[in-house]
Amino acid sequence: MGLGWFGAPEHNRWLAEETHALLRYARGAAVPAGFGWIGQDGAVDTSHPVELWITGRMTFAFSLGALMGIPGCRRYADHGVRALRTVLRDHVHGGWHSAVGHEPDGQGHGVPVEAQARKECYQHAFVLLAAATATAADRPGAHDLLLEATAVQDRYWWDERYGLPVESYAADFTDPEDYRGINAAMHTVEAYLATADVTGDVKWLERAVQVIDFAVNVQARANEWRLPEHYNSAWRPVRDYNRDQPAHPFRPYGVTPGHGLEWARLTVQARGALVARSLPVPDWMLDAAESLFDRARTDAWRADGAAGFVYTTDFGGSPVVRERMHWVVCEGVSAAAALRRALLDDGRGEINVELYEHCYRSWIDYAEEFLITDPGVWTHELDQDNQPSTRTWEGHPDVYHALQMTLVPRLPVWPCLGQALAEGRLDKPESAVPVHAQQPRRRGFFGR
Template structure:
């Protein structure tokens, strides 16, 4: 049985999306959306993070586009929170973290600002008030502060006043910028964002990945020279882990296929590196990530010989494996992909989906028992809800615009 074409499985995906939205509704705070603990309660000490709030806006915008009552109100709350609590009215951009008394972390990072673009794109696609205006401002900030045309990449982070730029350059921030730019291209109708997304993707996939046996280096200095030993003394960092990150190989595989499909839709023949790179990244992620240490699950990171480095299992890696399998199947119809897709949903159901507490357990140890080495709690539902929708949608347009165009289950 091929679950990727099975109507009963589609109904299960829909029910899982509804369950995730119900869990996320507990994240509402005065300043936006809180970081949720394992029971779905905001952690007061965390305040509201920009990346969490934007991911929740995006997720509830998907809920609104799915016709789920109450979701639109959550989107509107998040958009207002960005304007009233996160927005830096003096210097522009949005604070990284806020609380009842104002900014907790006033830095300005490309990673979180990419999620402002994604949230705004989804809010605009859902027709929510302020979505288009937020998107226009977010794109202006990204272009003026983070994008570097000479590199074809974005820089990492600044202080609050955009006066001090961090010397570090990272692939993670660029990956989510690709996701954001792809969404913005469809919502705005401006293909310049698709071109920028493709430039980033080509450099990462056809240069960094290809020239490192497809193990993507994540960390670089200001001149884009790789830092292979970065964070080796703190390898399990949630945003900048040491070594190469298995889940990102799946994510880049899928994003490359989204960009490829976007160009095809516009009548442009895709370049060979796009499918070649997507396939190579997917294959290596399976080979070096899945069941490599005696237990089911994907290890978090490997070193640059492919040896497991951090063996904890992250829920988001499984969601990205599912999305990449579905995306690659749309292109290749490889008969092996449905089996992987089914196996990984089985793993998610047995080990990750928390039927009693709600949402997904975000981290497991190498014995598939709950762990908190990298992540505490269940901060948001972004990765999981996308895993319930990507198999039901075409590769282009992106998720929110596709839902707005009525393309759900019309692959």
């Protein structure tokens, strides 16, 4: 099988250097109201407001940096926590504004952007993820932010009727949108897994597994592992949604193979959390994650003959939008690493490990050749000839996907990144000891 890259000192050195470079580059996003959209020149693009999802992702990123002991990251993590607790928080209706102006008002509150006034599940998921990770990093105010974020999730975003999240509301939490999206549900799962690890409250894990069961075991399985993205309010698929906007940045038409890769990673992470807690593990989870990965790989990688993943396909697997998004490669690398680790942890290391190692190497080589223009600087979109494109994205909005790609191969499947770093598991990727056999964990446990 060869020596491989996983665990090789020089490969881990490359990953670490890119981690540091990404966090250095991300510092340029800091603005008084939170974190702004990084433009093509590396400076904040003030034509974009300060958006909640970017501030949440950057707070998450710098909290990970703080956990690794990278100097300077603590103050940027703290800046993000303060912005989420004050500037971006809706002090009238609760929850958080989707977007505010770059300068707070005289009271330190954000000035909401009317065109983005609706409150969104997708954006609130990143508040929860940031709060959980900042709590793992023991940042000032993070504990209170997490308490508020979990309360908002319980009150507004978790729909007990379906066991799935609501998509969006008007600013005052009235007028719920008829649409439901798998993208918002996916990032809610990510946030719930992190929250379960940090708080020790199994409710968040149970909810995450419930959403994964619907998305992966029901919807993806029923569609030959091509996961429908769009649904009505009763969670029935709407297959022709946005047919006239196929390259929409958040709700593109058809199937998004990158999300298949992301769901594969989240599925094995949730499975790892169940195993670690000695909870019942559905027998479909690992096989389903492999099926998702394989479908995304075969449909989207080099689908038109050129290197790279196409952005979207139709329900037969034919390319629709042929642009190459940096985040899809990042999620492919992370999924390959997580699946390989999960198989080894499960004692099935002889099955498909070489496939995942091959994909991992190929996709990192692709990123190095086409996406990384300088250390920490990633082109976020390429056309089908692997030349820079701005059809969907302009500039370099944030470092969230790339940063995770540099860390997932160095960490265990469980716990999630923040708690794993808090427990000193960097470069110790083997399965964590089951919770019932552990001493109380470092940091982040409420009431312990």
